[in-house]
Amino acid sequence: MSFDYRFDIYIMDETTGIFTPLQFDCRKTYQTIYDLYSNGVSEPTEYDVLFDIYDSATIKLPKKNTCSKFFNEFMSPLYLFQLFSIILWFIDEYFYYTCSVTFMLCITLAMSFYEILTDDPGIEKFAGDE
Numbered sequence: 001m002s003f004d005y006r007f008d009i010y011i012m013d014e015t016t017g018i019f020t021p022l023q024f025d026c027r028k029t030y031q032t033i034y035d036l037y038s039n040g041v042s043e044p045t046e047y048d049v050l051f052d053i054y055d056s057a058t059i060k061l062p063k064k065n066t067c068s069k070f071f072n073e074f075m076s077p078l079y080l081f082q083l084f085s086i087i088l089w090f091i092d093e094y095f096y097y098t099c100s101v102t103f104m105l106c107i108t109l110a111m112s113f114y115e116i117l118t119d120d121p122g123i124e125k126f127a128g129d130e
Contacts (some may be wrong), residue, residue: 002019002022002052002053008022009021009053010022061127069113069116070121073112073113073116081106083105086102086105087103
């Protein structure tokens, strides 16, 4: 029996009945680790127990639609500050400056969003979540 909490996996210790975080003993030497784990899993029940504890050991990336990605990008502090500045300059009648900053904001936002859209397939491929 196990559960996830804040990116840690907790398993129930059968002897004490208490959930403890799943940890790897880092004090083992390389040769000890190699001797213990290099032969793989020999028993199907051992495989089932390990699969229950560790799951499939894949990185699961949340799938977001394009509108959600754009909204998350636009809600960054930089773009919100620029939007506030544009509104303020427009109220103060700095029309040319407002137009130039709006143009640069749109270009920057488009480039950033394009980069996000082109990087996502590579990240999914790298994570094995195609």
